[in-house]
Amino acid sequence: MALMRAAVGVGRRRLLSHCSCMANGSHQGGVWELRVRCFSSWLHHHHEAQDYLRSTMVFRFGPPGQYVSRRFYADMPSHQPLGMPSLSPTMTQGNIVKWKKKEGDKVTAGDVLCEIETDKATVDMECMEDGYLAKIVFSDGAKDIKVGQIIAITVEEQGDIDKFKDYKADAPAAPPKPAPKESPPPPKPTESPKPAPSPKPAPAASGDRIIASPNARKYAQDNQISLSGVAGTGPGGRIVRADVEGLKGGQQVQEPRRAETPGDSTSLDYTDLPNTQIRRVIAQRLLQSKQTIPHYYLTVDVRVDKLLALRTQLNAKLEKEKRKKLSVNDFVLKAAALALKKVPECNSSWTDEFIRQFHNINISVAVQTERGLMVPVVKDADKKGLGAISDDVRTLAEKARENTLKPSDYDGGTFTVSNLGGPFGIKQFCAIINPPQSCILAVGTTDKRVIPGENDGEYTAATFMSATLSCDHRVVDGAIGAHWLGAFKGYIEDPMTLLL
Template sequence: MAILMLSVLSTSLTQTSRNYISKRVSSYRPLISDSRVNSLFLRGQVVQARPFSSGADLPPHQEIGMPSLSPTMTEGNIAKWLKKEGDKVAPGEVLCEVETDKATVEMESMEEGYLAKIIHGDGAKEIKVGEIIAVTVEEEEDIAKFKDYKAPTSSASDAPAEPKSHPEPTESKEEKAAAKAPEANATRAEEASHSGDRVFSSPVAKKLAEDNSVPLSSIKGTGPDGLILKADIEDYLAKGAKDSTPAPGLGYVDLPNTQIRKVTANRLVQSKQTIPHYYLTVDTRVDKLIKLRGQLNPLQDTSGGKKISINDLVIKAAALALRKVPECNSSWMDDFIRQYHNVNINVAVQTDHGLFVPVVRDADKKGLATIADEVKQLAQKAKDNSLKPEDYEGGTFTVSNLGGPFGIKQFCAIVNPPQSAILAIGSAEKKVVPGADSQFEVGSFMSATLSCDHRVIDGAIGAEWLKAFKRYIENPTSMLL
């Protein structure tokens, strides 16, 4: 009898424990979806939350969230699903293709099971990171139970509903007014207008205005004492969209912005608004550089390697100059300046999908043939929209060349944050210069403009870097030593 009672008590405690764990895991599901997905899903693999059943009618299942595939990614699109509902999945198999702010990445499963429900189908856009996109189960017979499954929209959906045994008390007029303007209780953000008057706005409204480049001084606040609220910004944006309708009879087409173009636009605005740019330009004579390239390419043809371009030589010279002047290989971190030991050069590549900047890692340690091969492979990946996160993350300096491909003589590029400098290369043109014995000769000169973050790179340091860069370009054989 005692043994029977002990067995019953043990079973009861086990069931109670499982029910408690089920409730705890269910209540923490949004946290699992956000934090684990963000930190672990960096290489195209699915990180699955493993909760118990979220309801009495649902068996154990895994909710797959939209992963964070790059430091700047806040939302993504589903390009297409390679698995359909009911399919069996195994570790390493590709579930779907996710379009991020940088490229299209294959999303792999990490566990065995069955794809029970696809929440967001092919072409779904602007899915927030951590938002549930699919559900998998371990047993095939459980698939049908998720036919009408709907993903919870917030953590509140997991909390049990409170019984409404009593009618809710009627709010007084004062309470309604306070609830109508909750932002008024928040800390006010100030901004000086052109007229010298202060403009007050809530932090939420100010952030929304900054994200959409809306001048607060042009908005009349509807909050207490003229405080600008979030609703005021939204009304302004809605009115602006309405006012942007073209005049009757004017032909036009609205082109939807891709994810990468949205992110690129936001980062460029952030860079110009927050980084104090200044520019330094030098003309470098490239006759010896062109001659060296002409000597190396026949050797490349013989060995079956890729032809070396002027841009490959520029990348190598920039990398070596960064090694000589490491202050330019740094980032502003508010409380300190981070100086990198690795010289990783991002190379700007224009494609039909937008502007990509794949990275050549440790360019200062690589030979010209290796750099040429990597740049061409990365450029092709960018054009195919198949870059992986490791192909573009971790750069410390950027090179943008509009001279060779487009014949642009000189331009100033925008710093690519969190980097502190970017090199803009123009085209080479012939000039008449003084020669020996009072004679004149013709030389080829290429412009190079360094855009610097003045918080990190002082003018003299930027000039020192350009001096080192010019020395390598004009004496290219020194790069082979």
């Protein structure tokens, strides 16, 4: 009702004050649609009031009450602006990879309009109702489009397509960056202009020596600016950074020189690879994690002889049934899920007001792809058997490598497992926490070791695996982290408990 009242208010403000507005709503597929009809009342020639339809507007809201789009019928034909959708909780902008439809094509509800690269994956954008694609505002390859910014227009009637040929979307609501420059009023001096009081520039060189601050030297080096002949305004004619900043882009900026000596770094050949949307987001989130989360690390060596023997037995049965074999990582995921059930403090997230402890145990699995590291989620891993976990991981990993993950595939993780042991043979490493989670488990490879036997003077060979738990110290104290690792080790070294 609140949305309906707001929509009616918009209708009245858009038209004349003597207009009346009526609204009705409908709900389908998680989207509320409010249709507002605005009328003007005029006296008919028989002195009877006659209502004339002035305008119809359609407002569409997604869950929970998120604004999706609106239609105006008064100034232009009936049309629907399509905004850049928010396809993940952390998405603020997206890229258009490729349009599947072209201008003038007929579209029906469920048709894929285009592929959108989000901060996590490339996702299909589907049409929500029947019509015609009248205008594509951003073409293939368009980058950094803000969420909500109009990317296309659809119409109901084919004859209205040409009316949007010259359509241009409104600029984003965000204030332009140059705005702060306009804030100070332009000076209107009444007297002759006077230079700001500052020491007279003095030659920066003393003989062959250039006197400059370290900050100025670094800035000049980064921007390939020669300090020779620059007049310094610092104490004693010293060159400060402000003296050099004004030269950037001027005639004193040197062109990069090709070094004659092979040892010089400027002689290196290189290629600049553009950062994808996914790569930029990965960089931002990992930097945020290391800068804002107080990491600490706990490592334990786990004996896996019994686990390997059980895996061999189970895989023999699966092979007879022509089913996919289990991996060591499947046992690790199951053991991690059960350990979280036993030590729920590690299945938590930090906020400034409270620590949120999750009741669902959803394990994020790190998967390396050509576009970067993806972390699809195995939902309710504590309630699934080893076979179900194995099937989920195989399906999610394949979708991640094919870039077909849906938002539901990577949202909702509460704990992450990263395994560089089996695929890459890494013995031990420390992983970066995946915010807003509080823990991530780094799993290394297995290796044979000689250990003391049961009797004095006897030795035997055993297989061990290193596991390192990275913890957020704001949420998980050291003793809690150690308790979790103890539970994890217990499940791995006695794998029959994973089947109970």
